Amino acid sequence: MKLGILRSFTKDDKYTKSYEEACEELGFEYIVLNILSDNWIEEIRNAGVDGILVRVIGNIPEQKQMFDERLRIICKDLKIPIYPSLDELYLYENKRMYSYWLTAHHYPHAPTHVFYTKKDALDYLRGAEFPLVFKTNSGASSSGVEIVRNKFWARLNVHQIFGMFDPRLSLGKVKLGRIGALRFPKFGMAQKHYVIIQDFIPIKWEWRIIKIGNTYSGHQKLLKGNFASGSDRVGWVDPPKTLLHLVKEICEVGQFDSLAMDVLESLDGKFYINELQSLFGSYLPFQMKINDVPGRYQFVDNDFIFQEGIFHGKGSNLLRVEDFVNKIRNGYYEGKRQLKKE
Ligand SMILES: Nc1ncnc2c1ncn2[C@@H]1O[C@H](COP(=O)(O)OP(=O)(O)O)[C@@H](O)[C@H]1O
Ligand SMILES: [Mg+2]
The missing domain is CATH 3.30.470.20 (ATP-grasp fold, B domain)
Incomplete structure (x- = not known):
């Protein structure tokens, strides 16, 4: 049994480390693989691992997209099992997807509206009751969540997100971040071209x-x-x-x-x-x-x-590694499309 552990952005290191420590404590051989590497496909293909443990960083949309794309190739094309599974990592840090998935499977959740045009969002707001909850697609610790109490603020949000005159001119809605006492606008995480509005x-x-x-x-x-x-x-x-x-x-x-x-x-x-x-x-x-x-x-x-x-x-990784190894040993991935090629 040899496991791979995917390393990605620097911020990610503590998570990679805790997978490493979990493998060591449970006595499994592992190798750290870099999903950001220019030749990541060859690196991963040649590593000879039975499966790969993954920690995704999801708060910058382009970075999350990188994981969604590369993990898909690892599972579907290189046919190496990953943990957690591809489908759940696609949902991860994706509030639009939570609402679609829960609606598709009839599970109870706060009524959620996702709009991709300014007109649809403003039409909805015309008859809406307040307060409403506006959310960014990703974000943790309530950082992307705002309770909006009246139509004026709601419309202002929508104009910021979609641009005042044309979507191509939109700078997006930018929140403030903080390093120590310093406050700065988080331009790199601006919310553009979609809005998520939930009943309060x-x-x-x-x-x-x-x-x-x-x-x-x-x-x-x-x-x-x-x-x-x-x-x-x-x-x-x-x-x-x-x-x-x-x-x-x-x-x-x-x-x-x-x-x-x-x-x-x-x-x-x-x-x-x-x-x-x-x-x-x-x-x-x-x-x-x-x-x-x-x-x-x-x-x-x-x-x-x-x-x-x-x-x-x-960080719960002892449980994850144990579950993954059990699934590999029990043949859980055989018969799935994740099965490794001979
Ligand atoms: N529809 C809602 N109605 C009332 N409060 C909400 C609603 N959605 C979220 N909240 C509050 O906002 C918090 C953060 O929202 P959540 O969607 O969990 O975002 P995060 O990813 O930041 O945890 C929740 O813990 C809850 O207290
Ligand atoms: Mg939450």
């Missing part, structure tokens, strides 16, 4: 429900102001079993390997799936605590059984 759901909190292999964990992300994402406030409570069943079903339907499903719980107790992320911040080595005891659920004999322990070490 008044929420109690958000649930993060995780499934990797047969490990299920979950906790609440609590609100700080209007936003749960990035609040760093956690509710360590037993996640509802309906959500554990839901994440299990979604992983079966989408054939997803590793998933953090974020679910908004509304004030009136309804669940709305908000995000489906294959890769996610997992800074604590546990992701669930029940009555102060860290642990996970496992699905055994048709039931979720609690097991005490610390399972999410190395």
